[in-house]
Amino acid sequence: MAQRLDALLAQTSLVVSDPQKQQLLQLVGLLHKWNKAYNLTSVREPDDMLVKHILDSLVVSPWLQGSRFIDVGTGPGLPGLPLAILNPDKQFVLLDSLGKRIRFIRQVIHELGLTNVTPVQSRVEDYQPEQGFDGVLSRAFASLLDMLAWCHHLPSVEGRFLALKGVCPDEELTCLPAGLTLQAVQPLQVPELGAERHLIIIKRQ
Numbered sequence: 477m478a479q480r481l482d483a484l485l486a487q488t489s490l491v492v493s494d495p496q497k498q499q500l501l502q503l504v505g506l507l508h509k510w511n512k513a514y515n516l517t518s519v520r521e522p523d524d525m526l527v528k529h530i531l532d533s534l535v536v537s538p539w540l541q542g543s544r545f546i547d548v549g550t551g552p553g554l555p556g557l558p559l560a561i562l563n564p565d566k567q568f569v570l571l572d573s574l575g576k577r578i579r580f581i582r583q584v585i586h587e588l589g590l591t592n593v594t595p596v597q598s599r600v601e602d603y604q605p606e607q608g609f610d611g612v613l614s615r616a617f618a619s620l621l622d623m624l625a626w627c628h629h630l631p632s633v634e635g636r637f638l639a640l641k642g643v644c645p646d647e648e649l650t651c652l653p654a655g656l657t658l659q660a661v662q663p664l665q666v667p668e669l670g671a672e673r674h675l676i677i678i679k680r681q
């Protein structure tokens with residue numbers, strides 16, 4: 477599994493230390509183990525998890541600007557946990573409404589010794605942070621327009637939405653809510669995924 481991770485990372489420009497690789501492999505191990513009882517993801521095989529969950533999350537890292545991020549509808553911590561492992565100098569709130577997913581994230585934090593992750597069990601609409609975030613991350617959470625409606629209170633004045641999507645949601649991009657503007661549609665290359673990925677970056681006007 478370690479060689480497989482190295483081979484995948486070699487197809488990216490990401491710089492990942494040996495301890496970080498170890499933590500990513502531990503995360504896959506825990507996902508695989510807990511998935512049997514908790515049904516955390518439909519991706520069952522560790523090898524598939526490396527591509528579809530770990531690499532698919534890590535490729536967002538170059539677009540993280542700032543120091544405080546929230547991953548809404550994080551499920552079992554995706555993309556938040558891989559990004560937190562790769563960016564120990566940044567803080568990540570991982571939010572989901574389901575208790576069993578937050579319990580899994582707490583276990584990962586404990587076993588990997590992560591100090592930059594805060595799990596929160598809440599519906600995103602009800603969550604009122606003391607401070608806005610530099611980035612609001614989402615993957616497989618909701619339609620773009622629903623996500624923007626439910627999360628409008630989360631970014632700081634300069635903060636941005638970073639939505640990880642498959643095919644670019646062109647139609648939704650033509651009707652963004654007032655006060656928001658499209659900053660970029662960034663195609664992402666996920667090694668060996670064989671599917672389109674895009675990062676939609678939206679900021680305040």
Ligand SMILES: C[S@@+](CC[C@H](N)C(=O)[O-])C[C@H]1O[C@@H](n2cnc3c(N)ncnc32)[C@H](O)[C@@H]1O
Nearest residue numbers: 549550551554572573574598599600615616617
């Ligand atoms: C399809 S899963 C995606 C999980 C993860 N982001 C991923 O990419 O694998 C969507 C997650 O959003 C959570 N969710 C749905 N509506 C929510 C809401 N209003 N507030 C918080 N979490 C929500 C669900 O509990 C679920 O874990």
